[in-house]
Amino acid sequence: MPPTSSPAIEDYLKTVYAHTEWQPDAITPKALADKLGIAPSSVTEMVKKMAAQGLISHVPYGPLRLTDAGRERALAVVRRHRLIETWLVREMGYGWDEVHDEAEILEHAISDRLLEAIDERLGRPRRDPHGDAIPSAAGEVASEPFVLLSDAPVAHVGRVIRISDRDPEVLRELEGRGIRPGVEVEVTDAAGRLVTLQAAGEAGELTREVASAIWVTA
Template sequence: MASPAVDDYLKTIYHHTEWQPDRITPSQLALELGLAPSSVTEMVQKLAAQGLVTHRPYGPVSLTEAGELRAAAVIRRHRLIETWLVREFDYTWDEVHDEAEVLEHTVSDRLLDGIDARLGHPSFDPHGDAIPDAAGHVNREPFVALGDAVPGHRGRVLRISDRDPALLRLLDDAGLRPGTRVEVRDASTLVLDGAPLDLPDGAARAVWLSA
């Protein structure tokens, strides 16, 4: 049954393991969603009863195949809408997340297919996150978080988290976007176009590079 609340849970669980391997715990899920742990526990039990997640008491939560397909569909809607707003309506990449949160629950499948076709079937959103195709498949190359990259590592910026709009604006002003080629000097300094770039606080946890 269609439910924005269910979709938000599935989307959050899906997103948690996109760029790191650890499964999400109920307490982390409660923190991400801004809800009371008791409410999250109750909803996780309902999702498990619907065959959308697997969960054991006090353990992490995982999507089932059905849950992953549904989550990928919601993620696809969100990221296509973000890409559409940036390309067609001159939104900046730090402005689109909240708009997409609203529109993902209201845009029809027909309109979404039209948006996808108009954009040329993009594989990535403005932040570098993969856009699942209609079957839920994604293409994602090997990656390393900036905070885990060794000095001297060279690669392209694959993804910048959209969690902090202020950080996105700072990195954009510095010329750092998905596709930018950099060399790692340390977790707080990159070499960009031959010149050192001192990164703002939080960047090491928000930037992913090609491995």
């Protein structure tokens, strides 16, 4: 990361990037403030600072978009975060529901040398424990067509690509049901608030809220 980088700027860049990773709409300053848990006025000041550094493209009251330089910096932060999560699960015995907050701290602290050593030891993984793509050192990101499980039609068969890590309780529930990235699921019914499916060889039901945290191949 550049020597002028700061944890606050890194958090902003990562949040703006993550917002559009799985859906097309750019993030608004208010949504960014909500995600970061800070006052809108603080976001306004930081956005001005980042725009002056050429990291964000922004017009007053409009959505925020990363510049090429901002995206490059964001991908470097995302790479750190997801490699650390993967390392904590594979090497340190953490559950996939426990790693997000630890990675939030460590991503700002470890050196590039240690990050490279972690990447090499793990065998250059392409996805973290939740299925999110780990950007390469060159900034390349793997992607494939997807659909939210909550939006998938009846009879849709797909492989779980990604599960949101925003709610540890959801991760624990899905782990107990054997639903993880790589598992094939089939939607057998999608009526009302429930999605009924076959997963890991067993039938089960998920609320649409839980199903909306799961991305499957299209």
